[in-house]
Amino acid sequence: MSLNTETESARRKMVIESIVEGRKMEAYAEHRTKEMNVCWMCNSICYRKTPGKMVGGRWMCIDCLRQLKETLDTLDQWEEELVMQKDARRQLDGDLGA
Ligand SMILES: [Zn+2]
Helix, strand or coil, rough: CHHHHHHHHHHHHHHHHHHHHHHHHHHHHHHHHHHHECCEEEECECCCCCCCCCCCCCEEEEEHHHHHHHHHHHHHHHHHHHHHHHHHHHHHHHHHHH
């Protein structure tokens, strides 16, 4: 074996090794991506252990779900306040117009 072919085969080995390493990295990244979820509301990245749920095909973290629940729980109260504000505004406008 000449020096040239030896260098050649060593170089080839290095190339193959780098390809193998690259594929390992790709497989790892893909694996991580499968475990990873991004909350569509706050964009926070959650890994497998972070609580969250799929809602309408989209991932939502527990923090956003809590906020959403709180909003829904107080929705009636909120709507009442809006109606009261609207009434008060209408009354005020009426008084001013009279
Ligand atoms: Zn979130």
